[in-house]
Amino acid sequence: MNTDFKPVICPRCNALIWTGISWAGFARRLDKERLTIEQEIIKVIAGLKTYEAHRTMVSFEAVERSANRIKWATPGKDRVILADHLCSSLALFETLDDAPDYWNLTKYHKPMPQEAQF
Numbered sequence: 001m002n003t004d005f006k007p008v009i010c011p012r013c014n015a016l017i018w019t020g021i022s023w024a025g026f027a028r029r030l031d032k033e034r035l036t037i038e039q040e041i042i043k044v045i046a047g048l049k050t051y052e053a054h055r056t057m058v059s060f061e062a063v064e065r066s067a068n069r070i071k072w073a074t075p076g077k078d079r080v081i082l083a084d085h086l087c088s089s090l091a092l093f094e095t096l097d098d099a100p101d102y103w104n105l106t107k108y109h110k111p112m113p114q115e116a117q118f
């Protein structure tokens with residue numbers, strides 16, 4: 001099963017979001033913004049699930065976070081924590097180019113300067 005998350009544009013709010021199958025086997029749509037522990041706790045209190053993103057060759061896999069894992073999270077460790085997508089009430093006009101590259105995965109795939117289009 002392919003568990004790599006892919007960027008898509010939300011058809012309801014036009015935000016760029018991630019879609020894929022979480023480790024627990026559920027189809028998920030995630031906001032792209034990385035969360036601090038404090039932000040994550042606010043999401044959990046609001047009833048949203050949070051996920052730790054683990055990088056893969058092409059993007060990342062999302063593993064559900066439990067309350068215990070949040071509570072005992074190591075401060076300062078460079079984790080990528082994401083939450084379930086909540087549609088924005090703001091009008092957004094994002095494109096797939098807005099997909100964040102948390103681990104600089106595409107750094108080496110970008111065209112060299114002499115190949116840039118003018």
Ligand SMILES: [Zn+2]
Pocket residue numbers: 010011012013014015085086087088
């Ligand atoms: Zn949306």
